[in-house]
Amino acid sequence: MNTLGIDALDTLINQLSKLPGIGHKTAQRLALFILKSEPAYSEALAGAIIKLKQETRLCTRCFNIAESELCSICRSPQRDNHTLCVVEDIVDVMAIESSNEYKGLYHVLGGVISPLAGIMQNDLHMKELFERVEKEPIKEILLALNPSTEGEATMLYISRQLKESPVRITRIASGVPIGSHLEYVDAATIGRAILSRQDL
Numbered sequence: 001m002n003t004l005g006i007d008a009l010d011t012l013i014n015q016l017s018k019l020p021g022i023g024h025k026t027a028q029r030l031a032l033f034i035l036k037s038e039p040a041y042s043e044a045l046a047g048a049i050i051k052l053k054q055e056t057r058l059c060t061r062c063f064n065i066a067e068s069e070l071c072s073i074c075r076s077p078q079r080d081n082h083t084l085c086v087v088e089d090i091v092d093v094m095a096i097e098s099s100n101e102y103k104g105l106y107h108v109l110g111g112v113i114s115p116l117a118g119i120m121q122n123d124l125h126m127k128e129l130f131e132r133v134e135k136e137p138i139k140e141i142l143l144a145l146n147p148s149t150e151g152e153a154t155m156l157y158i159s160r161q162l163k164e165s166p167v168r169i170t171r172i173a174s175g176v177p178i179g180s181h182l183e184y185v186d187a188a189t190i191g192r193a194i195l196s197r198q199d200l
Helices: 006-014 024-036 039-055 090-097 126-135 148-163 187-195
Strands: 080-087 105-110 142-143 168-171
Touching: 006 187, 039 080, 080 126, 080 187, 090 105, 090 126, 090 187, 105 126, 105 168, 126 148
Parallel strands: 080 105, 080 142, 142 168
Antiparallel strands: none
């Protein structure tokens, strides 16, 4: 709580501090910046947040962010529909796209298997992944999950479930450091890891 006793400021600081990576002190600085800024800026910021919530959704095919039923990647005729890159979250799609090395499709799981956090395979978009393997002309699945214990367990689960499938299963190379998150890895490293992917 700030010591000024201003409800509107307290409310904004409280909401900002709920954002990932934003602590109370940072939330205070952001709130004061917004307070001191021109009214047009705060109105534009509020409008952008509302527009994002109203005009975007999850792609019904891959669960990436979309403005219509399918995301721009799923709709693109230039993408290779024989390769499917499986990632944990939407930020990973953004990270891989910034490398300009991958031209296939994506499947966003929405997390990884983590029994300690109460997240099991049924809590993720696993069923939809396996359905895509059956129905779409996929020849390779590239597992690009974060190299954590949970990520490794999730990749192992997927590879075991698809062991009878003729689909080639690969994983990004170890150029991505263990324990890191794809969203924080530079584009060149991600690009090299994509190009040097390994069979699983």
